[in-house]
Amino acid sequence: MRIVIDHVTKTIKGAVILDDVSLTLRSGTVYGLQGVNGSGKTMLMRLIAGLIRPTSGKVTIDGKILGKDLDFPGSMGLLIENPAFLDGHTGLKNLELLAQIKGEIGLPQIKETLREVGLKPEDPRKFKKYSLGMKQRLGIAAALMEKPDLILLDEPTNALDDRGVARICALIRRERERGALIVLACHDASILEGLADEIYKISEGKIEKRAAR
């Protein structure tokens, strides 16, 4: 997969959210996004996910223009903002319902992913009874379970304890080895330094390459 963000500017209600952003992203790489709150990290993720359209410029995925040739990247898992699921269902049931939309994976794969993020598939608790950390793990499981080619994770380590962070970092590394293109926004510089192959700093909607591993 090759994603090209070509001179994209996004304005919302007169405010410039992304300012002439250009990036090229390739499979098998973890890209880190760093910036203060409101700098445009989440908007850049929404842009790549096809959830927002550029005011000017374009995003192409393997040569196809996002928003014109295709609405969403074909194979994508994402965690943006707080993970939100159906309150009245268990984590397993929530993922089962999600997986049914594409129909690509079955119960064994879902259970395996739940175990990988540190949740018990047989946990009878409903989502509304989950702790913040459990909700975050479920959100990550939803993003990873279908083994997507593109993974967008916005602050995936929020609300996780040290063991949880280590587990998620290991999963991200494994996904990179599998060949996934991963975009990771994280306020914790040390996590980004340890995971990302390339780190970009975003400030007031402008992007600058900061470091390469």
Place this chain on the structure above:
Amino acid sequence: MNWRNLVAHDLRCGLLRKRYLAAVGIAAVQCAQCTILLNGYARMGLLPRPGGTWMDYLLFMYMGNPAVKIEGIQNAFNVPIWWLLMVGGCLYLNLDYLLYDLSNSGLQIIVRCETKRKWYFSKCVWNLAATALFFLISSLTALAFAVFTGGSPSLMASQPFIRGVFLGTAEEDFTLSLGQGLLVAVLAPYCTVAALSILEMTLNLAVKPVFSFLICLVVMMVSVYFQTPFALGNGAAVCRSGVFLSDGVDPWASIAVAGGVILLCGAAGCFFFHYSDILGREE
């Protein structure tokens, strides 16, 4: 993408919500008034015993009022409050599912759809189903009233009720057939309310839910003053139907207009949603 599972998700999440139990209360308010009216007819000897038929209650729920001809300030704001409650109640219950879904698991769902249009079309299917659910619940409430107040579960309207409620409009020897009853009391109101509900959802893409609700109330209020199928609320006002009035609104014309609005709003919504940004709550 599995289209059937996408629709099933929307029906499961959108319909299995406690808020739809409010339809029982809304319908009960109407049915209680109908019971009082029918008991009055029984006391006057117009009915052999208190209680009406199921069809009597169904007709009463969406009865509405004759078109208001403004003759002065006294009648300029003749608001049919109970009719507005019935139609507006359904619109209120259907109000926020689209945004509710997007702020819950909908974001995970939509990126698993190939196109935004498919996701939005599924919401249109949900909308029609949600209106049908409202009608089902309110109709069952009417049935319960008919049975438990000494009436009958018949779908044939009682003659004194027709003459009494539509006094001065229905002919003396007028008999409402089963087909006519279902047409004016169920099908035409359903199509009309469904059209308003789809309109409301389409407006939701551009304005806040409360404003889309208010705009639909304004559309209904316009129909209070104009007896024409092109004023959308008329199809849900039984007393203006051409079945009862020689110059009334043809229910089939109302259904056709409602169908046109549903198609137009569905297509406009799909188009507009395709070009809309999906932002988070705080954005």
